[in-house]
Amino acid sequence: MRTTVSEELRSLLRDELSAERPPPLGDLVATALRDGRRIRRNRRFAAAGTTTVAGFVVLAMALGSPFAAAPAPGAGHQVAARPDPVRSSAAPAPTRSRPAPVLATPIPGGLRPATPEAMLALLTKLVPAGVTTHYAKASDGSLHVQMYLDRGKGPGMIRVSLGGAPDAESKYGEPKVTIAAPPGNCVQSRIVRAEQPGGLTVQADLGTCLAWDGKENPKAALILTDAEARAVVTDPRWGLDMDQSLVKTGTTAFPKLARFG
Amino acid sequence: MNHDEDFAEFAEVAAERLRTTAFMLCRDWHLAQDLTQTALTRLYLGWRRAKQAENLTAYAQKVLFRAYLDHRRRRSSTEAATGVIQDRGYRQSPDLRLTMLDALGRLPPRDRAIVILRYFEDYSVEQVADVLDLPVGVVKSQTKRSLAKLREVLAADQLALFA
Numbered sequence: 485m486r487t488t489v490s491e492e493l494r495s496l497l498r499d500e501l502s503a504e505r506p507p508p509l510g511d512l513v514a515t516a517l518r519d520g521r522r523i524r525r526n527r528r529f530a531a532a533g534t535t536t537v538a539g540f541v542v543l544a545m546a547l548g549s550p551f552a553a554a555p556a557p558g559a560g561h562q563v564a565a566r567p568d569p570v571r572s573s574a575a576p577a578p579t580r581s582r583p584a585p586v587l588a589t590p591i592p593g594g595l596r597p598a599t600p601e602a603m604l605a606l607l608t609k610l611v612p613a614g615v616t617t618h619y620a621k622a623s624d625g626s627l628h629v630q631m632y633l634d635r636g637k638g639p640g641m642i643r644v645s646l647g648g649a650p651d652a653e654s655k656y657g658e659p660k661v662t663i664a665a666p667p668g669n670c671v672q673s674r675i676v677r678a679e680q681p682g683g684l685t686v687q688a689d690l691g692t693c694l695a696w697d698g699k700e701n702p703k704a705a706l707i708l709t710d711a712e713a714r715a716v717v718t719d720p721r722w723g724l725d726m727d728q729s730l731v732k733t734g735t736t737a738f739p740k741l742a743r744f745g
Numbered sequence: 746m747n748h749d750e751d752f753a754e755f756a757e758v759a760a761e762r763l764r765t766t767a768f769m770l771c772r773d774w775h776l777a778q779d780l781t782q783t784a785l786t787r788l789y790l791g792w793r794r795a796k797q798a799e800n801l802t803a804y805a806q807k808v809l810f811r812a813y814l815d816h817r818r819r820r821s822s823t824e825a826a827t828g829v830i831q832d833r834g835y836r837q838s839p840d841l842r843l844t845m846l847d848a849l850g851r852l853p854p855r856d857r858a859i860v861i862l863r864y865f866e867d868y869s870v871e872q873v874a875d876v877l878d879l880p881v882g883v884v885k886s887q888t889k890r891s892l893a894k895l896r897e898v899l900a901a902d903q904l905a906l907f908a
Contacts, residue, residue, distance in 0.1 A: 501765060512781060519786045521749075623878075624814050626814055
């Protein structure tokens, strides 16, 4: 059956496609090369800058500077001193999250491609204090994660996704934040999205229901305020490349995540 | 041949096909162009790893499908929470004859991607599962469901496909 379906379907699609009038390809390849070179160059530049700042702070600490723990001017972002304890969905015991202590400078080690596990490691640090459970990642393998947070009045669901094709050249600047409340979808009762100048998009979906349990989406309350959600999506540690320590923490803390979608 | 020349040679050959696939996914040539651009840029950035892939074309398709699903996710404010397909099919308007592209457009993005990979690109179930990072069982069940959905919305003379 498959051969027939495949051949017939392909034939129909080809007929329809041949009737299309696509615009010229233009300089698609040249543009990809140009953008790719620029992003690569800026990644190297950013990595070199991070190493320099980290080296400076290590030196300052070694010298016993009283300013060693103060924020370093120009530091790209802040990273928790040590990961909060988190558990994967394979280990159902809930976790009490709390605001993590932060260092003034990035932990040296550079960036690695982001993973859902690293996203959860960061997300658990960014939300207000509470019990976090039901960690999951999207079944399509994209950078899209889910977590429940219970601040004492029952759990609420947060999903965060990363997208876009960031251009590191214009990475530094104020992200543009939009907040929407579209009707009719309890999983996305509130959508808080930060678009960085370089093109990275960080989106938090706050639900007034929990994930599909096979029968329904159980009702729940919004678990973050707009201001809290804004703080989550504008954190500078989000990226298609994330700090190595977050990637490592995520791998350790969430060895076997459930999937959704 | 250096890194950039190597990439450019592949991209020149692959771009048209990638854009056609992107168009089938989104039915908008401008968006297809953007998605192809994004996919090629990502491919360039990971070119060293891409070169190690057993099938470079399949790898490029994988990058494109990820770009498409990312795009859909960012625009997913109208996504149904339960995943129920909104069905206003051909049978409710028998005078309206859907094209195959129209019919594909009625599938959820991931199911559309599965059908295109499976039946247009002629990938095996295992290859589709690899490209979309899905379990083989999910690809099989979603394929079956998608074909049933297409059967529902296509005109009678197109149903020979599924006989």
